[in-house]
Amino acid sequence: MSQVVDAPHKNKRWRIGSLEILIIGLIALVVGQQWIVTFFTNPALQTASTIFVSIVVQAMPFLVGGVLLSGAVTAFIPASVWQRVLPKNKALAVPVSGCAGMLLPGCECASVPVAGSLVSKGVPASSALTFLLAAPAINPIVLVSTFVAFPGEPALVLARFIASLATAIIVGWIWLRFGQDSWMRMASRLHLVGDTKFETFRRTAAHDFLHAGGFLVFGAAIAAFINVIIPAEWMQSVADNPVLAIGFMALLAIVLSICSEADAFVASSFTQFSLTSKLVFMVVGPMVDIKLVAMQTGIFGRRFAMRFAPTTLVVAIAMSLIVGGVLLT
Template sequence: MRGTDSHTPGTAAPKRRRLGSVEVLAAVLIALLIFRAPLASVLSTPRMQTWTTVFVSVMVQATPFLVFGVVLSAVIAVFVPRSFWAKALPKHPALAVPVASCAGVILPGCECGSVPIAGSLIRRGVTPAAALAFLLAAPAINPIVLTATAVAFPNDPEMVVARGVASIVVAMLMGWLWLRLGKAEWIRLPHRPELDDLSRWRAFWAACRHDIVHAGGFLVLGAMAAATINVLVPESVLQRVADRPVLAVIALAGLAVLLSICSEADAFVAASLSQFSLTARLAFLVVGPMVDLKLISMQAGVFGRRFAFRFAPATFVTAIVVAAGIGWVLL
């Protein structure tokens, strides 16, 4: 006799329905309605108000540029032919890295937008080293960021030059380092809709929807982590390390990772940290657009955790060393 759990030949096993974003959102809204009274009392505490302020500010700063990056990523994926990149970038990967780094000058945006763009570039056949160099350079050397830095440091115009030079040097070094040590299996781009079977505009909107949901979710996680750490780190810690040059550079670099401030706004935060040296504040400005909590989360979502957990620490160390060296020379 056959077991009772066997299936009749030719009949498909019933598929289990997976929870989607709509169901999760409905559950969250219902929970908020049920527990609105205790939640209101918790959110009224000073710590939670600070947490909420930081979280909302990170999201408000980052979301427009994330949308810009997603739209540009969809344009690259759908409307730009693969042959364009073969013509626009040098064929030799080592030469493509500095060209891709300099391309960040013409694309105003922050790190939130550069992640999906870099992923789309790799899908279109660009060598990963060049795409990663663009990912690091674009948020730090575009005209909006450099202009904001000039406004934030009106009495220190050399800060603009130092930020631009240090950022592009780090981007090129990391691109070349990937050529030397990087492995293709470390990058696992998420499954994308099959765009070739759709009309161009339908494929464009499908790509936008996919990247907004995918990258946006990791942006929220990163913003939550940044807000949590921002509340837990006491302000007195900054004062105790400001007078120690080496420790000050490392501390502000670490602070940039924790605060996760958008590159268009971080210069004003750095300018307010007047107790620190210009070199320490340069480290803050160089590290922030390349390595922060929300960026690491988004890189893990777009390129895979194996990539993010290797690329982010290497970038962090390289950015600190380069910023310290450039700061010692120019500042």
């Protein structure tokens, strides 16, 4: 972002570079396939690679469905619609925009730029931020994937919905009361607008896929290795201690940075853990994680992210524990 001045020159050189890297890398891997396959005969590595591929494969239809829909919403619904729909009273607008989060069927990677564009179009920050937090957690695709990932646990879907929406609304009110717009330093985000609506749709979808997909792969790889490397007995003892389990799952949500459309599948893979700690994982993950804080810093500025992320984390854990305590016992 800061090497603005010589960007065009750099682009030209880098363009040749990255395509070449791709081709040379692929050739090297095909040539070295035998060696790689031998390396992966180790049963632990093999198991990890199976789990890794299965998380990615299972999540892909949800991710692609999500980016196509978020592309469609971005391209075909003008931002002014939100402005007309929202109540004039800012405190009242917060819960309304939280519920509006149900209408953006994307994951958090999609909602950060959308929230940014809402702010720049004049929507109050408190509403845009509530929308930012709610959309990736309570939209239909995420709820359906949660339902699929936890067969026989419909209460968990409801708990996720309530805890996430409550967190989003409370953080929105906190911002309205204590937040200062001067903490936000916004850059314009018009880069995906094409000549036609279809082009905007297609570019947004591809862009969102490439952004979110990489982090999904990263999260799947870490989850797969944690599943295999950490001794089952050790995981069991963390899982058996309720406080430790909740802390561990919250930390995991932050570190793994999994797309909200896929995180339920990862959560359900930690079979030893309590439902409440899995709920913490699924409420915290779409709102506070490494990649999300990075994106928020990129779009709203560091002073904003430094205040916003810790506040959200505390509220999210508190809400999960309350809702989990009521619904999941």
